Amino acid sequence: MFRLSEEVKQQLEAVAPLITFFGLPRKKQIAVLPKLEEKRKYDFPDGDLITSNALEVLLNSYGSCLNSILMSLMIMLDELRNEDVKYLADLVEHLLETISEILEKQFETMDSARSSGTSEWDTLRLLSLEFQQATNIHSEINKNIIKTCLEYWLHP
Numbered sequence: 118m119f120r121l122s123e124e125v126k127q128q129l130e131a132v133a134p135l136i137t138f139f140g141l142p143r144k145k146q147i148a149v150l151p152k153l154e155e156k157r158k159y160d161f162p163d164g165d166l167i168t169s170n171a172l173e174v175l176l177n178s179y180g181s182c183l184n185s186i187l188m189s190l191m192i193m194l195d196e197l198r199n200e201d202v203k204y205l206a207d208l209v210e211h212l213l214e215t216i217s218e219i220l221e222k223q224f225e226t227m228d229s230a231r232s233s234g235t236s237e238w239d240t241l242r243l244l245s246l247e248f249q250q251a252t253n254i255h256s257e258i259n260k261n262i263i264k265t266c267l268e269y270w271l272h273p
Contacts, residue, residue, distance in 0.1 A: 125193065134265075136248055140245035171267055174270055187210065190202055219241065
């Protein structure tokens with residue numbers, strides 16, 4: 118694992134379930150993804166997202182967490198000029214670009230199962246897995262963990 122600041126380590130610990138979730142193969146993601154009530158809409162705390170798609174909520178959450186990690190990595194990079202930190206920062210930037218691509222074009226008419234089968238999602242899975250391996254994250258994912266993540270990010 119790279120030598121990271123305590124702040125980055127804490128941020129990684131908090132986002133570990135999402136990193137692991139987005140690194141899973143599509144079928145495993147869908148298997149652990151809880152269903153939100155279809156007739157109910159949810160507000161996302163970081164903005165005006167209203168959705169009943171759990172995958173969309175998790176993706177927005179992932180993006181928010183990665184933005185925070187990127188800011189911390191950029192501060193470290195300014196101080197250290199370390200190639201390992203630069204690699205992680207570049208990886209996080211690529212993850213954020215991929216998330217933006219997915220969010221821009223995919224959740225209007227697709228459900229969780231269909232939307233997660235595109236090439237952008239494959240890229241997101243590969244990058245998330247690479248990020249997980251680079252930061253030495255070992256996290257078990259199940260429905261309860263994903264449900265907890267959803268509850269944290271949602272305000273019914």
